[in-house]
Amino acid sequence: MTFGIIKYMFSFEIQATDGEARTGKLVTPHGVIETPSFVAVGTQGIVRAVCAEDLEATGVQAIIANAYHLHLQPGEELIDEMGGLYRFMGWEGPLMTDSGGFQIFSLGAAKEHGVGKIASIFPEVSDLGGHFNSKKKDRLVEIDEDGATFISYLDGSRHRFTPEGVVALQNKLGADIMLILDECTSPLHDYAYTRRAMGRTHRWARKALDAHQRHSEKAQALFGIVQGGAYQDLRETSALFMAQQDFDGYAVGGSLGKSKDDMHRVLEWTVPLLPHGRPRHLLGIGKMEDIFEVVMRGIDLFDCIAPTRMAETGTVFSREADRYAMHLLNARYREDSSPIEAGCGCVACRRYSRAFLRHLFAVGEPSAIRLAAVHNFCFLESMMKEIRQAIKEGRIEALKKEWSVPQW
Amino acid sequence: MTFGIIKYMFSFEIQATDGEARTGKLVTPHGVIETPSFVAVGTQGIVRAVCAEDLEATGVQAIIANAYHLHLQPGEELIDEMGGLYRFMGWEGPLMTDSGGFQIFSLGAAKEHGVGKIASIFPEVSDLGGHFNSKKKDRLVEIDEDGATFISYLDGSRHRFTPEGVVALQNKLGADIMLILDECTSPLHDYAYTRRAMGRTHRWARKALDAHQRHSEKAQALFGIVQGGAYQDLRETSALFMAQQDFDGYAVGGSLGKSKDDMHRVLEWTVPLLPHGRPRHLLGIGKMEDIFEVVMRGIDLFDCIAPTRMAETGTVFSREADRYAMHLLNARYREDSSPIEAGCGCVACRRYSRAFLRHLFAVGEPSAIRLAAVHNFCFLESMMKEIRQAIKEGRIEALKKEWSVPQW
Numbered sequence: 127m128t129f130g131i132i133k134y135m136f137s138f139e140i141q142a143t144d145g146e147a148r149t150g151k152l153v154t155p156h157g158v159i160e161t162p163s164f165v166a167v168g169t170q171g172i173v174r175a176v177c178a179e180d181l182e183a184t185g186v187q188a189i190i191a192n193a194y195h196l197h198l199q200p201g202e203e204l205i206d207e208m209g210g211l212y213r214f215m216g217w218e219g220p221l222m223t224d225s226g227g228f229q230i231f232s233l234g235a236a237k238e239h240g241v242g243k244i245a246s247i248f249p250e251v252s253d254l255g256g257h258f259n260s261k262k263k264d265r266l267v268e269i270d271e272d273g274a275t276f277i278s279y280l281d282g283s284r285h286r287f288t289p290e291g292v293v294a295l296q297n298k299l300g301a302d303i304m305l306i307l308d309e310c311t312s313p314l315h316d317y318a319y320t321r322r323a324m325g326r327t328h329r330w331a332r333k334a335l336d337a338h339q340r341h342s343e344k345a346q347a348l349f350g351i352v353q354g355g356a357y358q359d360l361r362e363t364s365a366l367f368m369a370q371q372d373f374d375g376y377a378v379g380g381s382l383g384k385s386k387d388d389m390h391r392v393l394e395w396t397v398p399l400l401p402h403g404r405p406r407h408l409l410g411i412g413k414m415e416d417i418f419e420v421v422m423r424g425i426d427l428f429d430c431i432a433p434t435r436m437a438e439t440g441t442v443f444s445r446e447a448d449r450y451a452m453h454l455l456n457a458r459y460r461e462d463s464s465p466i467e468a469g470c471g472c473v474a475c476r477r478y479s480r481a482f483l484r485h486l487f488a489v490g491e492p493s494a495i496r497l498a499a500v501h502n503f504c505f506l507e508s509m510m511k512e513i514r515q516a517i518k519e520g521r522i523e524a525l526k527k528e529w530s531v532p533q534w
Numbered sequence: 535m536t537f538g539i540i541k542y543m544f545s546f547e548i549q550a551t552d553g554e555a556r557t558g559k560l561v562t563p564h565g566v567i568e569t570p571s572f573v574a575v576g577t578q579g580i581v582r583a584v585c586a587e588d589l590e591a592t593g594v595q596a597i598i599a600n601a602y603h604l605h606l607q608p609g610e611e612l613i614d615e616m617g618g619l620y621r622f623m624g625w626e627g628p629l630m631t632d633s634g635g636f637q638i639f640s641l642g643a644a645k646e647h648g649v650g651k652i653a654s655i656f657p658e659v660s661d662l663g664g665h666f667n668s669k670k671k672d673r674l675v676e677i678d679e680d681g682a683t684f685i686s687y688l689d690g691s692r693h694r695f696t697p698e699g700v701v702a703l704q705n706k707l708g709a710d711i712m713l714i715l716d717e718c719t720s721p722l723h724d725y726a727y728t729r730r731a732m733g734r735t736h737r738w739a740r741k742a743l744d745a746h747q748r749h750s751e752k753a754q755a756l757f758g759i760v761q762g763g764a765y766q767d768l769r770e771t772s773a774l775f776m777a778q779q780d781f782d783g784y785a786v787g788g789s790l791g792k793s794k795d796d797m798h799r800v801l802e803w804t805v806p807l808l809p810h811g812r813p814r815h816l817l818g819i820g821k822m823e824d825i826f827e828v829v830m831r832g833i834d835l836f837d838c839i840a841p842t843r844m845a846e847t848g849t850v851f852s853r854e855a856d857r858y859a860m861h862l863l864n865a866r867y868r869e870d871s872s873p874i875e876a877g878c879g880c881v882a883c884r885r886y887s888r889a890f891l892r893h894l895f896a897v898g899e900p901s902a903i904r905l906a907a908v909h910n911f912c913f914l915e916s917m918m919k920e921i922r923q924a925i926k927e928g929r930i931e932a933l934k935k936e937w938s939v940p941q942w
Contacts, residue, residue, distance in 0.1 A: 171893065175900045179881060200868070200893045208871050208889055216885040460608070463616050473587060477624040481616055485579065485608045492583045492900050 135345040136302075136374060138405050142518045146397065146424040149517040152405050154220040154302040155345045156212070159187045160514055161405065162421045164412055164506050165222060165429040169195050171205075171215040174434040175495045176503070178217045184472065184500055185507035189217055190429045193295050193304075194226025197285070198278050202298040210300035222303040222429075223296050226287060227351070228379065228410065230274045231310035234267035239314040269309060271326065289330035290337035293348070300344050303375065305409075306334040308351040310380045320355035320381075327353045328367050335371055347374035349407060352396050356383035361392055365399035375405040378425075382411070386419070393423035414443065414450060414506075418526040421513055433506060437498035440487040442466050442474075443505035450531060454484045454498070472504040473497065543753040544710075544782060546813050550926045554805065554832040557925040560813050562628040562710040563753045564620070567595045568922055569813065570829045572820055572914050573630060573837040577603050579613075579623040582842040583904045584911070586624045592880060592908055593915035597625055598837045601703050601712075602634025605693070606686050610706040618708035630711040630837075631704050634695060635759070636787065636818065638682045639718035642675035647722040677717055679734065697738035698745035701756070708752050711783065713817075714742040716759040718788045728763035728789075735761045736775050743779055755782035757815060760804050764791035769800055773807035783813040786833075790819070794827070801831040822851065822858060822914075826934040829921055841914060845906035848895040850874050850882075851913035858939060862892045862906070880912040881905065 138161075140150040152159040166173045166181060168189040173181055181189070191211060196202060208214045212221065267276040273288035287295075289307045296304040307330055309323045331350050338348045350373035354360030368376055378396055382389040389411065400406055405426045412420070412430030420428055436442070440454040444467040452459070452466065465475035466483070474483065474497035486494035509529075516525035546569075548558040560567040574581045574589060576597040581589055589597070599619060604610060616622045620629065675684040681696035695703075697715045704712040715738055717731040739758050746756045758781035762768030776784055786804055790797040797819065808814055813834045820828070820838030828836055844850070848862040852875040860867070860874065873883035874891070882891065882905035894902035917937075924933035 170897045170899060171890070172899055172901060177881070177901050177905065178885060195897075199897060200889070204869060204889070207869060208887065213871075214887070214890050214893075216890065461612060461615055463621075473585070477586060479616065479622070481608070481612070482579070482622050482624065485622075489578045489603075489607060491578060491580055492903060493580060493585050495900060496904065497585065 136347050138375075138403060140403070142520075144517045144520050144522045145422060147422045147517050147522050148424065148426065149514045150426070152220075152426070154347070156221060156302050157187070157219045159220050159427070161426040162510065162513060162517075163187050163427055164417075164510055165190045165407075165427055166503065167429050167431045167434070168215070168217070170199075171196060171211060174431075174499070175437070175492070176434065176499050178215065180473070180496070180500050181217070181503065182219070184503035185511075186503050187507075188220040188222065188427070190222040190224055191215070191299070191301065192226065192229065193223045193292060193299060194229040194287075196223075196299060197226070197295055198280055202295050206298040206300075210298070212300060220303070221301040222407075223299050223301040223305065224409070225292050225296070225305040225307045225351075227305075227308035228310050230267050230269070230276055230287065231312070233276055233279070234265055234269065234274075235310075235312045235315065238265065239312045269323075269326075271329075273307070273330075274309075289333040293334050293337040294341065297342050297344065297346065301346065303347045303349060304338070305349050305377055306331050306351055306373075308353055308379055311353070311355050313356065313381045313384050315355060315381070317355075317357055317360075320353075320357060321360055324353045324355075324360050324364050327351065328364070331368065331371060331373075335373065349373055349375040349377050349405075351377045351379040351409070352400075353380045354396075355381045356388050356392060358391075358395050361395045362399060365396040369400050373404070375407060376400045377407040377409050379409040386416070389416075390419055390423065393420060393425065397424040414509075415531050417506075417509065417513070418522075418529065418531065421517075422522060422526070433502035434495075434499045437495050437502055440484075440494070440498065442483075442498050443502050450529075452480070454480060455487050459484045466501050467505065470501065470504055470508075472501045474501040475504075544755050546783075546811060548811070550928075552925045552928045552930045553830060555830045555921075555925050555930045556832060556834065557922045558834070560628075560834070562755070564629060564710050565595070565627045567628050567835070569834040570918065570921060570925075571595050571835055572825075572918055573598045573815075573835055574911065575837050575839045575842070576623070576625075578607075579604060579619060582839075582907070583845070583900070584842065584907050586626075588881070588904070588908050589625075589911065590627070592911035593919075594911050595915075596628040596630065596835070598630040598632055599623070599707070599709065600634065600637065601631045601700060601707060602637040602695075604631075604707060605634070605703055606688055610703050614706040614708075618706075620708060628711070629709040630757075630815075631707050631709040631713065632817070633700050633704070633713040633715045633759075635713075635716035636718050638675050638677070638684055638695065639720070641684055641687070642673055642677065642682075643718075643720045643723065646673065647720045677731075677734075679737075681715070681738075682717075697741040701742050701745040702749065705750050705752065705754065709754065711755045711757060712746075713757050713785055714739050714759055714781075716761055716787055719761070719763050721764065721789045721792050723763060723789070725763075725765055725768075728761075728765060729768055732761045732763075732768055732772050735759065736772070739776065739779060739781075743781065757781055757783040757785050757813075759785045759787040759817070760808075761788040762804075763789045764796050764800060766799070766803050769803040770807060773804040777808050781812070783815060783835075784808045785815040785817050787817040794824070797824075798827055798831065801828060801833065805832040822917075823939050825914075825917065825921070826930075826937065826939065829925075830930060830934070841910035842903075842907045845903050845910055848892075848902070848906065850891075850906045851910050858937075860888070862888060863895050864892075867892045874909050875913065878909065878912055878916075880909045882909040883912075 292307040350368040354364040407427040459480040462480040700715040758776040762772040815835040867888040870888040
């Protein structure tokens, strides 16, 4: 069905279901995403170490960039002048922009609670010791009813994000799919705070939707975000609230609890309450062991930095490896003249042996990361193709067993 | 004419000369190098940040890898087991291996004299402070009549290079063109030492040639290296000595003095004494301002890390820039939606603006270096094409004036 605010250039057709899992086509102005689909993380307008043409060759269908990072550097005004994010970054396929809610959370509560992904996402923050520290009075972010004020990790400048402002920011960027500004909570926030934050996210959601309906001129879709932490009644309330708003799609965000089981429960509480005919995105999740779990709970899109992050440490996916992961620096690959995975058509497997790739990691050659990341994306795309086919054939359970991805 | 020891798979045909400059075809078992030609530096078996297929797309004709580095890591035995350097590194075109003479020099005299490229070539050495320092008693290399003994910068292990051993090492690597082990001297070495070292290099040259004639089984060529520092009589003696040996080609190496003028004089003393019909390689030289100078003094091949080293600092070549060099981090490129150079067909220029590339450098994205390096190679290849054409047309002087490359 076509849907929502932008009816003419977006549509989502579910072609088959298998339990909660669905497969379909999400049509955007810049192309079709066959779902369920992995979305590559291109925070700064590029996937780390992997250019747009590399990514096209892997079969990756969509990228998610980050409005917060692009706002700080190089700034949405510049990107707008350059013809928008599409022209700027040279990517021609479907593109999403995350709102920055998670990044603001990382500067605030996650830092105070010592949780979240701050160390990995903001390596720079840990260098700010001289200017800011994690004492409450020096916090980098203040959240109020109307938005969030935060300090740039780059230069200490002050910035203000509001729900309306973040839609306007994303209008300038011009991605196919935008996300609303939300307030993320940490697993250490109590019920009362999580509930208050959720209420604020809901009020922000209305403001964002209103701004979008009035001001978005380009063909862009806007996704709501379900919050509520790991509390069942809050998650259900949030999912029902968001479902009542005419968003083009729905993301599940914020704290997903402290374990994989918690995360699975959050999906089981929320996904069934979301409109069946709209796409559902799980934010920041997608390690290999998560993929079957989230797809089989009704998720259509998910993003995760795992393919590049693993590549940076010399880890590549392979059906030929124990637990599907091969750490190339391991001595066992020293004299291994095989490609990472026989039959893989990626640039790394077509031309280079595990031994050579190991050598590149050993000598600190930057191409090592690119080759490993390109392979990892190819691998995931091939896995996702199998998953989509299995859903069409009603055999997703069987495929999951065949893969038997370890929970590590 | 075909030539030298390996007559059946190597030939060098000079198609035109213009003053001392020559243009021709150097045929090797892995393809033809149109000369004069830039040779890309692939020390570790890969050109920094640029994969083999990237390099092919730029038109780069040949790579020079380094026997010293590959001996230390991953070792010639491993590469031999993997089917040789060609299969290992996935490069299918003409390939040279440098002998490691310069690297041994860098560990010894260059370090003691505080000269040479040690800081840039061996960043690791400066980290060895705890184990080794630059006091003479702790020197990392000892040269004797039969070879050089040195300590690995990686693990402190001892290694021995002899003229015959380095041929055997390069036989295992299997590049089309090998270089003899030489003893490089520094500009601070006096006449007497430079003369002694030259004599040793000459004796080593005979041993290397002898080993090559007896033991090289693959179709590999061996180039001699002219030494003699910046002393005219030594350079002439060395060139005449090398010319009398039946090398397949000749390199000019060692100290080229303290200035560009010194380097030009060294070429003027030596190149006319080398056999006209054999290729001549200038080792480690090839910044843009050097190219016309060395080609017009009769050099056919040269190698230099400039294209990648400049790329690492955000500097790209462009006919549209002052002095042909554009520092992308400069604020003037912030809003510049043009490609680095209009009409350039490289992956960077086809798809990305200067503003986007600047952004990639600003955020520390590894793809920035790859894109800039690929462009720089494309640029140099296009310059070299112009140079070859101009030699054919007898207008190299005029082309040099058109380019008017600044001496910076």
